[in-house]
Amino acid sequence: MEKLFIAEKPSLGRAIAENLPGPKKNGEGYIQAGNDVVTWCFGHILEMPYPEAYNPEWKSWDLKHLPIIPPRWKLEPKRDSKDQLKTIKTLLAQASTVVNAGDPDREGQMLVDEVLEYLGNDRPTKRLLLSATDPATVKRELGRMQPNDRFRGLYQAGLGRARADWLVGMNLSRAITKTLSREHMISIGRVQTPTLALVARRCDLIENFEPRDFFDIEATVHESSRDPADDSTPRLTLAFSPQKDEDRLWDQAEAKSIAKALKNREGALSKMTERKKERPPRLFTLPELQKFASKNLKLSASKTLAVAQELYEKKLTTYPRTECPYLPKEQEADVPDILDAIGQAADESLVNARARLQNPEARPSVFNTAKVEEHHAIIPTRNPLPEGLSDQAVALYKAIAMRYLLMLAPDRVYDETLYTAVWDERTYKAKGQVTVSPGWTTIAGKAANDKALPDLPDGARVTVADAKPRKRTTRPPDYYTEGTLIEDMGSVAKYVQNDKLKAVLKENSGIGTAATQAQTIETLKSRGYITLDRGKLKVSELGRSIAHNLHPLLVNPDLTAKWEMDLKRIADGDMELSEFEGNIHRFLDYILKWAKDRQGEVEIAGEPAKTKGRGPKKGGGKRRKAA
Template sequence: MGKALYIAEKPSVAQEFAKALKINGQRKDGYLESQDSIVTWCVGHLVTMSYPEKYDIKYKRWSFDTLPFLPREFKYEVIPGVQKQFDIVKGLLNRPDVETIYVCTDSGREGEYIYRLVAQMAGVKDKKQRRVWIDSQTEEEILRGIREAKDLSSYDNLANSAYLRAKEDYLMGINFSRVLTLRYGNSVSSYLKSKYQAIAVGRVMTCVLGMVVRREREIRSFVKTPFYRVISGITLEGEKFDGEWRAVEGSRYFQSPYLYKENGFKEKKHAQELIDFLSTEQPLRCSVDKIERKKENKNPPLLFNLAELQNVCSKLFKISPDETLRITQELYEKKLVTYPRTDARVLSAAVSKEIYKNISGLRNYPAIGTTAEEVLQMGSYKTIAKTRYVNDKQITDHYAIIPTGQGLNALNSLPVTSQRVYETIVRRFLCIFCPPAVYQKVSLVTMMQGEKFFSSFKVLQEEGYLKYATNSFARRGAKAQDTEKSDSEDVSCDAQLLAALHKLKKGDILTVDSLDIKEGETSPPKRYNSGSMILAMENAGQLIEDEELRAQIKGSGIGTSATRAEILKKLFSIKYLALNKKTQVITPTLLGEMIFDVVNCSIRQLLNPELTASWEKGLNYVAEGSITPQEYMDKLEHFVRIRTDQVEQSNYQYALRQFFDAAAVNYQKKQTTSKRGGKV
């Protein structure tokens, strides 16, 4: 009887498979073997695409004559540093006694690509190949994945999209970087008085650079606009609160040109005129025009996908998306959480049926006290499948990141930040089994001489899930970290004021103690931080914080959950963008702005988030089987050919000089300070 060969992506994962399969056989060089099974591993990528000079030495020299570079057949090679492990894996894949190969690389597009390249280079033939697809590295899940492994051909569409993604990044990167460098590299380097400057561009990273530069320029060109609001100070049974004037229909200022929006004036004198008019009747009083009381339920937020977790960790811990992914990957490899590179924020129906196991395991996790036990006693996990937290249609490869309830012994050996990331994931998970938070809302409209003032109050009546949402490491008195945007118009009020408001009815007369002018000013757009940038990439260039809206455009992102952090990291390393490590705020560098201007003049489409997202969506269509790989490739080659020719024929050197000058003005102080030996 032939042997089964299990091939994992990393040595640590291979070790978990060996444990689950009870392989206590010999440890050999690069693999483990027992009587009926062999477990081996890659070390990440073993095979990569060859550089153009491997096709023909003429491509080594960058020249217009050799562009566009569009090979008929793509060449691949073993990465020199891992040749030894590749040879071991190749030998095992082709061993005569190996009958079935179980592909256990990461369950996603990139994991599929890693194995397919190895199998291609190793020349695997006449073997049964089965794909193991798992959501966590617990023994139970590993054995289920092996038991239910499908024929590798079931994942051919996913493999096609993986190959195409690599070809796309390769062709765009090589052709556009070369043609832009040949045409405009000297313009950039001579302006910066630097050595030869290659211009690095890419399908995703150039789009991200564009988002940051555009935002920075919006901030620079922003002009603050002052505005003046009129506020009434009202007393009710000894309790004081404010009313905000608005120029609604019926107001003497309705649709007036003096207004800045409906709740303020452009000039202070007009605000004063309104106060003078309202003050003609003394003593100052107002009447209740309208009062509305309602209860509002706030449901627990959806579970974490990688983008949402990276955003929250950037806010809570000031760590980069790359670091969040590294930590979550480690938690996954220690069996503590499920697969991290996921876009879904819900559970699958199948997992929801067994979810009590995850909750039960968390009873042994001290940081959450008795929360897991309380959640089990509530019993809501039995009907979780009927809620918005379970939806098979919103899952492509993997469901949301949740704790497995296992591996807790490994937690204490991890760094503090990793422990805190884990607790954040656990609390978000447990909250979905808890009742909503209940608020009592009161909306009040008061009237003075035909002018209306608006007040809004919100009181938390039942904590619901908020009771469990606050992390154990949060500062004392800190509110629950549900990271949801609160309604800024609502004012918290105490029980006494709420009781007094409940007695009010239309027509009641209240005392007005004061009428004041409050000056404000418009705010510029905010710079991206590392977390908000990941969310904006997920949402095709829009920073969408509303959960439902985000769900509607899911699948239209820039890059994927697996690649976004790496793209940001590259932009920092090539010094196109700068990251403030304390605040995680992202800003462009002068070089980054200059590259933006070069691309904006020559291949503007690369800066368009919607277009970049549409390429990603196309890869999803290939993975689904909706379009063929050839259709996608034809479109890609046409795009590369047209844009490369376009740049070759362009001549924007003189026009670019004025753009470079405009950007450089903003960096002169930094450069001067640097020359004096100060901090940049």
């Protein structure tokens, strides 16, 4: 055997085998392709065992055993994956070269590398990175495989993530359950607990919100030289509408007084017209796709990921677990073929949208190799949309394909006009816009958001014909949807107080990754900490109590976001895994001491939300699930 390809899952393995030279022959858990063989994992086929695998005494949830830190990390075959692991072991012994064909991200790198390490692989190993599984992409990437050693940092980052999650889950779930909770097993997670806190804080804001009335002033003006009784005299409505609380008018009597004093006042009108461009929406990342699908298709974050994965495995779209909205420059050459595929889709609206795109142009700002890291934006492949897909799959494909079309369309061009006038140090404004060229909005079928204003000259003297206050009321933020929660998980910098960390976070991921955020939400729902109520995420009594009573380091996003940054540094070769693990150990010591000191002072209580499956059990004690 020349090469042994180890794919992340069977569907990816079949896509690789189809594009290798030579006759094909199916085996038990593999495909022979000429002189090469393709086999596969089923996602992670090895798992980190529970604490009792290291020490039988650690099965007991006893504070005296904490912190539980394995002297040497172990992996065990999953029960339903043992036969496949034996197949890989047998094939590995016959191979001259091995190819890691895991998905192109941290987890994909790790789940194949951990198998190779577990089996003691000493063969030369290459890395195949597939962002799509259509034949052209697979054949292209087969021709430029890289040494797997170049991705050692990515593997180490995957190990760091897994070990941090294990250490936090196994130790702190036990510690918090035994010290601060009487009735429930409390699950603590490196990502899930700060995410729970985001939902709890949002619910607190909404439920404790007290609306307040405030007042804008609307002033209708005309040119002083024109007769106000003449119906042909243009009128313009300006508004004093400050956005900051300290500048708003909260007192109705004061607002009425200001409006009354404005009538018949003269002033100078300033006019500024500027030609602007509106770019089309960016190509989809997974978080953006989940936000779109939550709002427009009523799909949960996990369902969106599942459907996107289905489209990827059917070779209709590219790899979905991405946080990058850019494409490598070399993919400019694929544009005609992808457009042709969209034009052949089994969907009339897509075919018509493709027909409206007359002169597609690849934007340098999108086709920017320097901004593409592990994988690129989610886009269609060269394969047209077939018939027979589920409605959800068709809807998601259409959204992805439409974004691709819009990215190749010209900007919308419009003229924006701003009128301003000042009375008593208050600035009154009117803003309007008129489309000059609709650009991408024509492809999207989007109506122009035009607001034409009267044409008055710059510097004109105007008179206030009428003025009146307009009552408005402050509103609380909206409840999270799964899409907006994932958006906040990614833009967590705005909740961070440390300026240095905030600045760095703006350039990096927030809580979790695109591949794990949906699962985090599902975990919180399954444990009864949050619930989905008509599309709105709400916290349960128990979830709120957890968020309110834990140490700030566990619930604030700062720490877990810092850890995500450290994992990226490990992947980039700028930090050792041992240093990261040492930081986790010190953190555990600190929180364990805090929990023991608070025993009897703080109590986590309340009822979990009802779940469709089994929620958290009552009664702390010997629980296997801790992460």
